[in-house]
Amino acid sequence: MELTSRQQYILKQIARDNNMDMDEISKALGVSERTIRRDLDDIREYLSTFNVGLKVDSGRVTLSGSRRDIENSLKNLGKLPQLWILNPREREIYIALELLRSNGPIKMAYFSHKLNVVEGSISIYLDRLERWFKQRNLNLIRRRGYGVEVSGNEKDKREALVELLYDFVPAGNMIYMMENRINGGYGDILNHWFHMEDIKKAKAILKEELREMDPPLDEASFYGFLLHVILSVDRAKKGKTVCVERKDELADSREYRIVKKILRRLLPEDLIKEDEEVYLALHLKGAKLQLTEDSKLLPLGITTMELAYSMARGVGDAIGIPIENDRNLISGLAQHLEPAIYRVSIGLAIRNPLLAQIKERYRELFSIVSGVTERIFKPYGYEMPEEELGYITMHMGAAIERWNYERGRLRVRIVCPNGIGSAELLAGRIRKELPELKIMGISPVEGIKEADYDILISTVPLNTTERHVVVSPFLSAADIENIREYISHSDINYTNMSYDESEDTLSVDYEVSVKADEILRNITLESINPENLVEMVGIIAETARDAGICNDTEKVKRVILEREKLGSVALPGEMFALIHGRSEAVFKSYVGIFRLVKPLNMKSIGFNVERVSTVLVMLASAREEPEVIALLGRISSALIEDDKFLNVLKMGDIKEIREAILNVFNKK
Incomplete structure (x- = not known):
């Protein structure tokens, strides 16, 4: 007798493991256990001709017989196309992916042949997909004699492609498949769409060009961005490109410069379009960053650090736990918020594969986070989607678990x-x-x-x-x-027992105390009257040079301006900004307060700006000791935790400022 494609797949899986659960088989194929039992009866009859037995005991399926007899039963099957054993949901995703990648209509007979199902089944899959496409601003066109096609904006198609790829292959598997050529299973399908050599080349180029990202992308974001690059290259070769608005906002960004270099190493010049460069730059700028040691000590943007503190305090008040005192929470949440706010401000979607689990595990906390986040971000006109709320809830949940652990x-x-x-x-x-x-x-x-x-x-x-x-x-x-x-x-x-971080508290040894004293002695307080941000940064660099802090004002200016582009620097409603940077041109750590005769506009949340009349500047050597960077980090924390300290920096004289910063250094 001959086995069906599904039965052949089942037999191969059982033979591979020789101990398989019926429930696993049922879920993998998307059919009922009753159907699996009928298939097993046919497989048992087939195996009997090879002196091989099949047994089902407590839902576990095993084979009995000699190794040679089992191998002979498998040789008779031949190679089974992977597409034939996809479950119904996977077939829908496969059809949608093929339609989105196609440059024209595809006949239903093509899908019927590829998936080994009748055209009636393909029609049912298309009915469901039509609704799915409509929700994503795309139209499914079906005409007799013409075929099936998806029409709509290329940007919407691209976002749908990424969503489907992650639905088709889990994120962890996607990363592994991009690292290794996988034969069989989903690997065969992905290798059909994307050549492994192209993926390896793109990955090597990204690793090289993204070295200047500081902080770097986290691993999942790196591979997510790699997927966007691969799709951009694939679509560009088919003559397809996205259409992007707000190009001017990214024209001078670091992300745009990096993307231009990446695409010129992957595509001929005539296939590269400006909109495509901006589109990828948007994704790069919105990518999640690693929480590095530096960013634990100094914030990417003081605005997001203040927002993180406000959110933690709001959630802490609601649950009765002082999680706003958790430095890991504040730095980690601030690091997440900077790109998150950017994503929300430009309408860039983010996937959160853990969202359902987060909502299940932290049901009450998710609701509290949603309420606090809405209250804090509503004045800025931002509404955080559930995917972002899920990540924020994870940060809060981890802080609560740390607190409970410390408390016990x-x-x-x-x-x-x-x-x-x-x-x-x-x-x-x-x-x-x-x-x-x-x-x-x-x-x-x-x-x-x-x-x-x-x-x-x-x-x-x-x-x-x-x-x-x-x-x-x-x-x-x-x-x-x-x-x-x-x-x-x-x-x-x-x-x-109260929550504290005594083990993490900086112990100021002799060497660090000498540097702390040096920072205090070198503090400057200046009144300046720049016309714009660039002129202000020039004055700051020259002041640092005159104070013996640095020897190359151009390098210091570059570092400050690059840092300003990376993160929001103005505290909302305070007319106060924090700028900090590290450079080889800086000899020793420096703190300076600059009061502006005429307020300037500086970056705040998303694309918002704030009027600023006082700027706190912190500079350090690129090789400065972590303990000294931690001292400067204490100043950052004090800005959002202590209104009196902030007021001293805005209105105090040099003696009062030195005394206030000394108190911050000495505070546990």
Whole structure:
């Protein structure tokens, strides 16, 4: 007897794993378990001629027989086209992709032949697709004798293509397939549409040209942008290009310059259109960025940092947890908001494959985030789509889980008179064996004054009434048991334990304190009267040079202007802006306050601008120590957390400003 294409697929899958679940087969093929059982009956009859048995036990399907007999039963099947075993949903996606990529109409008989189904089934798929296309401003044209075609704007077609590709192949699989040539399965289909050599070439060029992105794209965004580039190249070769408005806003951007270089390495000059360059630049500018160490310490844009703080405080107030004190949340959320606001302002869609899971896991939190986000962004005329709200909810959820984790950890301080080596040995053992404990620091036997602990762990007996346990520096199994028993019988009140980040708090050592003192001594306060932003930046660079901060004003100007293009710099409603940058031309870290005689317009949220009369400038060497960058980061945080500090920078004299910044440096 002969097996159908679906039955052949089932047999090959069972033979490959020799232990397959009926439910898995049913879901993979989009048919009921009853249908699968009928197919298995036919497969069992087919296998009996090769002395191979098929058994179903508790929903698990296995084969029995010699390896040679099983291999002979498979040899008789031949190669099965991957398209023949797609489930109904996958067939619809495949048809839609083929229609969107085509330069003209396609006959229904073509799809019937490729998918091995009757034309009646193709007609049903097209009925459903017609509604789907209409929702995306595209029209499905079907005429007898003419065929089937999708008409509409090329930009809408392109966005639909990307959406369908990610529906057809999950994001993780897409990345893997772009890294490796996959034969069989979806790999065969993608290889039919896009040549692996073209993908590899485009990927290598992107990695090279995107090196100047700082912060860099995260991995998923890199491959998402790579997909857009591949599609642009593919469509350009077919004579198709998008039509984009607002070209002037990107004409002088870093993203536009990068895209121009990428396309000129992938396409002949005569196939490259300006609209296509702008379209890709829009996607590059709206891509999610990596949260680097630098961006944890200094914000990409002070506006988004302030928004992140306001959102965290709003959500924190609603749930009764002070998550606005979580520095990782504020920096991570600010990093996400900068491109997110840009995407929303230009109507650029973003995919969030985790949205359904986020809404299920954080149902109440998602609702709170939605309300807080609407309240904060409504004055600016922005409405965050659910996909963006999902990502914001993930940031908030992670902060809540960190808070709950910290709240449940006992704070311990180590007491050890035998030197730092023994103390560090004990600390390392505690971190490994008792991760539920949070080490706050190491103290000498005499003069334990800190009150930032719940229990002392000492290597010697202590003459104190404070809670403490005596252990060996090597923390034996008996020591571990003693600590746990002591904690279980103690009356420590977990509910009063507040959220803090003591382990992450910067400890200012001697070398850093010297640099902090240098920053304080070099602070400048200037009143200037520039006509525009470029002139203002020139004055700032010259002031830094005169103060012995840098030797190349042109390099410093370039760094400041590039940074200004990257992120929003003005605090909404405060007439205040923060500009910062790092350069090889800078010798030492610098803080300067510049008060403008005439306010200037500077970048705020999205394409909005704010009138600014005070500008805080922070410059650092490209090789500056992270601890010093963290000091400057404290100034950024203080701007949004402390109104008094902000007012001192706007109205105080140089002495008051130095004192205010010193307090920020010293604050835990």
